[in-house]
Amino acid sequence: MGRVKVFRDLIGIIKDKASQSKAALISNPRTLSLHLALLRATTHDPFSPPDPRHLATLLSVGHCSRATASTAVDAIMDRLQTTRDAAVAIKCLITVHHIIKRGSFILQDQLSVYPSTGGRNYLKLSNFRDDTTPLTWELSSWVRWYALYLENLLSTSRILGFFLCSTSSSVDKDTEEDKVSSLINTELLKEISSLGNLIEQIAKKPDSLNSNGNVLVDAILGLVGEDYLSSINEVSIRVSEFKERLDCLGFVDSVELVCVLRSLEECKERLSALSQRKKVMIESVWGSINEVKDQIGNSKAYKEDEGRLLMMGRRNKVSESARFGERVVMKHSGNSVKFSSGRFLSFNEFSFPAYASME
Numbered sequence: 001m002g003r004v005k006v007f008r009d010l011i012g013i014i015k016d017k018a019s020q021s022k023a024a025l026i027s028n029p030r031t032l033s034l035h036l037a038l039l040r041a042t043t044h045d046p047f048s049p050p051d052p053r054h055l056a057t058l059l060s061v062g063h064c065s066r067a068t069a070s071t072a073v074d075a076i077m078d079r080l081q082t083t084r085d086a087a088v089a090i091k092c093l094i095t096v097h098h099i100i101k102r103g104s105f106i107l108q109d110q111l112s113v114y115p116s117t118g119g120r121n122y123l124k125l126s127n128f129r130d131d132t133t134p135l136t137w138e139l140s141s142w143v144r145w146y147a148l149y150l151e152n153l154l155s156t157s158r159i160l161g162f163f164l165c166s167t168s169s170s171v172d173k174d175t176e177e178d179k180v181s182s183l184i185n186t187e188l189l190k191e192i193s194s195l196g197n198l199i200e201q202i203a204k205k206p207d208s209l210n211s212n213g214n215v216l217v218d219a220i221l222g223l224v225g226e227d228y229l230s231s232i233n234e235v236s237i238r239v240s241e242f243k244e245r246l247d248c249l250g251f252v253d254s255v256e257l258v259c260v261l262r263s264l265e266e267c268k269e270r271l272s273a274l275s276q277r278k279k280v281m282i283e284s285v286w287g288s289i290n291e292v293k294d295q296i297g298n299s300k301a302y303k304e305d306e307g308r309l310l311m312m313g314r315r316n317k318v319s320e321s322a323r324f325g326e327r328v329v330m331k332h333s334g335n336s337v338k339f340s341s342g343r344f345l346s347f348n349e350f351s352f353p354a355y356a357s358m359e
Contacts, residue, residue, distance in 0.1 A: 030068075033057065034057070034058065034061055034068070034071065034072055034075065035075060037054045037057035037058050038054075038058060038072075038075050038076060038079060038095070039079075040054045041054035041055055041058065041091060041095060042079060042083075042088050042091040042092050042095065043087070043088070043091070044085050044087055044088055045087060046086065046087035046135060046136065046139065046214070046216060047214070047215060047216075048215060049091070049094065049215050049216060049219045050091050050094055050095060050098075050219075055095060055098055058072060058076075058095060058098075058099075059098065059099065059102055059103055059104075059107065061107065062099075062103050062104030062105075062106050062107030062108075063104055063106075066106055066110070069104075069106045069107045069109075069110045070110045072107065072110075073099075073107070073110040073111050076092055076095055076096060077122040079092055080092035080093065080096075080122065080125075081122055084130060085130060085136070086128075086130040086136040086137075086139035086140050086142075086143055087136070087139065087216065089125065089128060089130075089143045090139060090142060090143055090146065090216045090220070091216070093143065093146045093147060093150060093220075094216075094219055094220065094223070096111065096123075096150055097150060097223050098223075099111050100150070100153060100154070100157075100163055100165065100166060101165055101166055101167060101223070101226075102166070102167055103166075108163055108166065111154075112154055112157070112158070112163075121151070123147045123148070123150055123151040123154075124147070124151075125143055125144055125147040125148075126144055126147075126148070128140055128143045128144055128147075130143075135214070138206070138208070139214070139216065139217075141206040142205075142206055142216075142217060142220060145201075145204065145205055145206055146220055148201060149198075149201050149202065149205075149224065152197060152198050152201045153165070153198060153227065155194065156194045156195060156197070156198045156231075159190060159191055159194045160191060160194070160195075160234070164198075164227070164230055164231065164234065165226060165227045165230040165231075176234075176237055177237055177240075177241075180237055180238055180241050181241055181244075183241075185245065185249065185250070185253050186253075188238060188241060188242065189253060189256055189257060189260075191234075191238060192235060192238040192239070192242070192257070192260055193256070193260050195231055195234055195235050195238070196235070196260045196263055196264050198227075198231055199228070199231055199232070199235070199264060199267055199271070200263060200264075200267055202224055202227070202228055202231075202267075202271065202274065203267035203270040203271050204270075205221075205224070205270075221274070224274070225274050225275040225277075226275075228271065228274055228275055229275055229277065229278060229282075232281075232282055232285050233281075233285075235264070235285060235289070236281075236284075236285040236288065239261075239285070239288050239289055239292055240288065242257060242292055243288070243291075243292050243295075246292070246295055246296065246299070249296070254296050254299075257292075257296065258293055258296050258297060261289050261290075261292060261293040262293065264289055265286070265289060265290065265293070268286055
């Protein structure tokens with residue numbers, strides 16, 4: 001077994017040297033440093049993370065032209081899609097993650113178009129397998145999970161309107177709260193649902209057996225742990241806003257919100273060991289999630305509508321999910337205007353003619 005490992009490591013070193021030599025021969029002189037930095041940051045060694053110096057070189061491309069930034073992202077995605085080595089794939093994904101967290105706007109913008117332009121999804125790695133060794137087989141599961149997580153992270157960032165967890169697009173808390181308070185209920189639900197999906201994806205991280213303590217896995221968990229803190233903070237802002245709106249929240253919106261909050265609570269245990277920082281803040285957020293969920297579930301209006309919904313389901317012999325779909329359509333049939341935040345609750349009974357509905 002030891003000889004096989006030494007032989008495999010030797011092959012990896014030869015491949016790395018050959019790739020760098022090939023890049024030196026065929027690359028455009030203007031982008032040679034970029035290609036060499038990428039190859040050196042994404043070596044075949046499963047026991048060493050990307051060198052910070054080479055990551056810094058790649059990130060510096062974001063301060064050049066948009067064309068150069070596009071070339072850098074193309075090169076990263078091409079290496080990610082063509083490799084069959086788990087270590088190389090993970091290092092490519094770590095590089096993508098660093099672009100999301102620390103890259104310039106131009107570099108982030110070039111990255112964000114990949115899963116959204118209708119073309120090939122370069123983060124789709126659901127079939128990735130490297131069965132060379134037990135370690136690479138297990139690392140393959142991290143490749144598949146990590147790629148899907150980053151895809152979710154980009155999707156959530158689009159919905160929020162800024163790169164979540166990015167140091168270059170950090171938003172002042174007061175400013176973010178003001179923005180959230182101006183959203184209508186459907187938009188606010190869309191944001192908290194997307195954040196919920198992202199946190200659920202974090203909770204689905206693979207279990208570590210052979211890869212326990214591996215530096216690549218530790219690097220992933222470090223980056224994702226920071227994302228978790230940012231995500232839970234964004235959830236906290238939106239849960240607090242929903243708490244202000246409970247009295248003017250429709251039944252269908254209440255059902256959707258309860259589903260999101262329940263799904264989040266189901267992730268709590270698996271997330272407990274992910275971050276040891278800001279435990280008091282995290283526990284406070286979980287307490288708020290439980291409080292809002294219980295307030296909705298115990299409200300008289302929610303119980304009455306839920307009872308009517310079940311009775312209609314029995315009478316018409318249709319599933320509850322089908323009836324739920326009809327209630328979504330009915331949401332637009334009223335002739336009164338509801339303001340988004342509960343702070344404007346006193347105005348919520350102001351009625352308009354049906355043709356002037358503003359929803």
